Amino acid sequence: MTLSIAHLGPRGTYTEQAAIFYVNSLIKKTGIAATLCPYPSIAQSLQAVAVGYTQLAVVPVENSIEGSVTMTMDTLWQLDNLRIQLALVMPIVHTLISCASGLDSIKTVYSHPQALAQCQGWLERFLPTVKLIPTNSTTEPLQYLESDNTAAVITSSRGAQLYNLPILASGINDYPENCTRFWVVSQSQTEADYHISSADASHTSLAFTVPSNMPGALVKPLQVFAQLNINLSRIESRPTKRSLGEYLFFIDLEADTTSAQMQSALEQLTTYTEVIKIFGSYNVLPISPLEL
Numbered sequence: 001m002t003l004s005i006a007h008l009g010p011r012g013t014y015t016e017q018a019a020i021f022y023v024n025s026l027i028k029k030t031g032i033a034a035t036l037c038p039y040p041s042i043a044q045s046l047q048a049v050a051v052g053y054t055q056l057a058v059v060p061v062e063n064s065i066e067g068s069v070t071m072t073m074d075t076l077w078q079l080d081n082l083r084i085q086l087a088l089v090m091p092i093v094h095t096l097i098s099c100a101s102g103l104d105s106i107k108t109v110y111s112h113p114q115a116l117a118q119c120q121g122w123l124e125r126f127l128p129t130v131k132l133i134p135t136n137s138t139t140e141p142l143q144y145l146e147s148d149n150t151a152a153v154i155t156s157s158r159g160a161q162l163y164n165l166p167i168l169a170s171g172i173n174d175y176p177e178n179c180t181r182f183w184v185v186s187q188s189q190t191e192a193d194y195h196i197s198s199a200d201a202s203h204t205s206l207a208f209t210v211p212s213n214m215p216g217a218l219v220k221p222l223q224v225f226a227q228l229n230i231n232l233s234r235i236e237s238r239p240t241k242r243s244l245g246e247y248l249f250f251i252d253l254e255a256d257t258t259s260a261q262m263q264s265a266l267e268q269l270t271t272y273t274e275v276i277k278i279f280g281s282y283n284v285l286p287i288s289p290l291e292l
Contacts, residue, residue, distance in 0.1 A: 002033045006045040006057040009038020012139040012159035018090050018182040019058040021287055043075045050079045062181045065118045068236055077207055084280035086184040090287040094119050096169040097160045098152035099145050106130055110141035111154035119154055121174040201256040201281035208273040209248045220272040228261045256281045
């Protein structure tokens with residue numbers, strides 16, 4: 001059996017790196033091999049699973065510096081048949097790659113918006129006058145470097161190795177403890193054959209809308225979890241895209257949907273919500289720098 005796994009490409013992205021770690025762990029745990037399938041965007045990676053082009057997708061969901069990856073959240077809400085199998089937490093170390101002779105020759109820096117934001121302080125200090133250009137991924141713009149000695153890209157050291165390009169500066173992210181959480185996602189009806197952890201699920205992710213914008217509309221569903229002693233590890237609002245001022249709420253909980261507490265909470269939650277989507281229960285697996 002060989003799985004196909006969608007991820008943000010092209011080769012060398014941090015998402016691919018997380019996917020490779022997952023594949024290696026899967027082989028050790030289950031003997032199941034996998035093929036990586038790069039896609040131009042996070043949304044397309046998730047859509048590939050939703051329509052059955054691939055069995056899994058690995059997508060970034062949250063960074064410790066810049067917060068949630070909104071494209072992942074919005075796409076997951078829009079697609080009805082996806083389930084989170086596992087979360088991976090990976091350290092992120094950014095490098096500046098360029099064919100320029102030095103920093104003073106650089107006029108343009110390309111990268112994914114998250115990477116640019118995670119290195120904002122370093123850029124302001126060492127490259128205050130350069131033009132910053134956002135791209136779909138951290139490796140997509142590497143193709144520009146050999147033909148432009150004034151351009152640079154913020155990406156991983158692995159990207160430099162894969163494309164045989166020089167590194168001008170390493171560890172340029174503003175905070176050394178920079179890390180990103182990724183989700184391994186499958187179709188909802190898929191059996192949990194791809195778990196590399198046998199322990200009971202530690203987290204559940206869900207999202208909901210409330211019937212109307214009125215006092216207490218959000219407090220009431222949150223009180224359900226408080227009264228049942230279920231801890232929230234994250235809550236975030238996103239626009240419903242229907243009209244200004246309408247929001248949906250994403251929540252990560254430290255509980256498994258199969259527990260009696262969560263079953264009771266979900267039953268009560270229907271009283272105070274308009275639409276609720278449960279994205280799945282899963283474990284969180286930290287990735288050591290030595291494992292990359």
